[in-house]
Amino acid sequence: MAAGTGALGPFPAAALHDFPYPSQTAAPVSHGPPAGGVPPAADLVLGAAAGCMACVLTNPLEVVKTRLQLQGELRAPGTYPRPYRGVLRAVGAVCRADGLRGLQKGLAAGLLYQGLMNGVRFYCYSCALDAGWTGWPGGTVVAGAVAGAVGAFVGSPAYLVKTHLQAQTLSAMAVGHQHNHESISDAFGSIYRQHGVAGLWRGVSGAVPRVAVGSAAQLATFASAKDWVCQHQWFGEGSWAAVLAGGMVSGVAVAVTMTPFDVVSTRLYNQPVEADGTGKLYRGFLDCFAQISSKEGLLGLYKGIGAVYLRLGPHTVLSLFFWDELRRMVRPQPPPGP
Template sequence: MAELVKQINQRKEKIEIAVKTFLSGGIAGCCAKTTVAPLDRVKILLQAHNQHYKHLGVFSTIHQVVVKEGFLGLYKGNGVQMLRIFPYAAIQFMSYEQYKKLIKKYLSENTHVIKLTAGSLAGLTAVVFTYPLDVVRARLAFQVKGEHIYLGLRHTVRSIVHVEGGTKALYRGLVPSILGMAPYAGVSFYSFEMSKIFCLEHFPDVLGKPSPLSTGGVVLILPAKLLCGGMAGAVAQTVSYPLDVVRRRLQLSTMLPDSHKYESGWIQTLIVIYKEHGMSQGLYRGLSVNYIRIMPMVAVSFTTYESIKQILGLDTGIDR
């Protein structure tokens, strides 16, 4: 009987930790995305060469969006983004923690393998569950005031399903998204974790503070969390950015004047972008704005995640 009670308590504790991790991840994702929502909108406009902004740079595009559509134009599509990002980030962070345990138990005890593999699998899991909302958000964010095709979330979903060939149209661009997310999420989580370990092992007095859980451990101070998160975002984005551009082109293909070029799939789309625009103006188009957005976004995301975990009583010290 005592053993049964012990097993029940252990299961309850695991469920409680999973729920707290889920909430921490969801809140962290919403905070991070809202922080950089204007830059997200600009990135989408530049990636797909919107006819009104394709000749402009990052800051001139921000200025023109405000002139043409008002300040709230910078947040177009952010409502749908929040509907997507809470479950996306919640699933990603929660599954990352679970994958780490499973990989360590059944596959490998190598720290590097665990973090890279768990991060990649967590990113893939989150993408598959929330991808249709990413497509809808991209369509809404790409529209310019006075030229609206879609009137909101429900109208966008109905239009895509009815006009573009059914439910599968909501998953257009999923393959390059998966191919890009695996290295992005893996490198992002891995870079953050390894940066955290480096800071706490080599500079515990400067970048660390005693854990609020009274475990005798050390956790990162807020500026150090932001620094580690920013570095992780920059490294990860550089690796996966071309596939992010391909994903956006496929998501927005029916809204582009030369949509027929992108009907043969993601490989052909990648080739077309490279042939027509090259690397800097094609496959890495909008990378500068992405660096500006990704560093604070990932920094805020990881920082908020770890801070909320601490508030909820979960350990955020060195994880080996």
Template sequence: MSEEVKHCPPRDITSLPTKFVLTACAAAMAELVTFPLDLTKTRLQIQGEASPRRFIGGHRAKPYRGMIQTAVGIVKEEGLFKLWQGITPAICRHIVYSGMRMVTYEKLRDSVLCKDKDGTFPLWKAVLGGMLGGALGQFLASPADLVKIQMQMEGRRRLEGKPPRVHGITQVFVKIVSEGGIRGLWAGWIPNVQRAALVSLGDLTTYDVVKQFLLRNTTLKDNSLCHGLSSICSGLVAATLGTPADVIKSRIMNQTRDNQGRGLQYKSTIDCLMKTTEREGFMALYKGFLPIWARMAPWSMTFWLTFEQIRRLTGVDSF
């Protein structure tokens, strides 16, 4: 026991709030830059659900068939700034989610799971830390994610001739609580947490493992080039692992609910998974993969480069 404890570097608990704030700043910057791709991805994922025929301006609406067409369609039909509809709850969500997952992962890595005798952090520990950090962070941030999803779909609902459900963040919260109580704020939290665990495994764990590999096995230094290469790998792995859970999460969160807060279209995560694959095929679980990857790549790079630079400028050790 003493052998393992010796290899756990001492941590200053007072530094955790500082790291949380630094993470929140980097996440907010990355979210602001890449949010239109998140909106595009959500519209693509919801598309195809069983619903009445859609009409826009007296004509039957054509389905979106790709990331670019979806984005262009939103701008033409709803306006340029609708690409950022739901950005406020998205930033709030990332402040909680990214802040908690990063702080949790670092705490587990440096003080609980600990590094091996040779100073390396084993892959299985990195996987465990990444998934636990992501799951905890997303559970706490799930209400903000629910609000974001519903706000993102409002523009499309109005164009389809459907009555508006919400007009602002406050009204969304009031509506959700009135329909399903406080528990209603965590509607869809299971696929949400599952997705977050997988995305965090792909993003956070991959970044840490690849970065340490590059530092130990190449001539690269702990600089922007190393951070950039690590973030490219993390974005690809995160998109591949997280897309199916993201599709299910979006559909469960977007569905209409009864007076008891129960979903009218899907009963559970498994029910949504089964109905989606039966009606639309297995590849429907990868709807929106291109915009997810196209977003995660710049998001991951923006976040990690900003995060590492902010830590360096404020005198905090490199991640």
């Protein structure tokens, strides 16, 4: 998740038509060569492509989530207008203000972010898998968190621009600071001209813990949630429905743990800045966290949690599906029999 957080943590590769994810109670296994014969360099490309495909379908929820998280910034509850109320009504508000195409605002920047973040993240995780580090107790969670943090750092400039573009709308419906970029290229050019390379990484202090926490929480709960759904015979073992249900059950834990980091990250990225590039509202991650808590209350850290949750399960499954399908296309085929 992007994430976006997206499928926040890579999972062991396998043919997704039968979803043989390992049970959480199973003994650790030692990973040798790259799973399925796909090297880490290929996973970089395939992970990027999978994240981009999933992003096209889940970007509308990203737009809604961004608007909800910026609404009432640093203002006490009940003291500000609320043009966006809940996920479904927010979708309608976006459509009325920006048209149906408004639900895909920031899509180009979102695709760039997913490509960079997921490509690097899947590459790093594949390297850890190849080295056998994920076979150690807790190794999967640690590897997923580290891979997510590295991917978030690399993709941070794209996430910055994505947030700016998704927040832009008519003045009557505007929430948060309006940067008024004309396009993705104009956004990158404007930020670079005003604040240099460092300006492109503004807000990264919120992005890294956001993805690391979300990745660790997802990896720690997804397989167990899927096993639990199957054990209660809600859906058949290995079915698409079981994996989607597992993703949505896991999504509860991920949304609860990640949303505060997500809100802080969105605020840091979107805030107005001084001429020297420093933020006008927040000095950094901890300052932003403290200000939201004190001025908006604990619930202020959970703005947009509905959109975060609704996006997690489908995006996880879509990313895994696209990743595995692409892997199967490039996986070396056995030689024909005699």
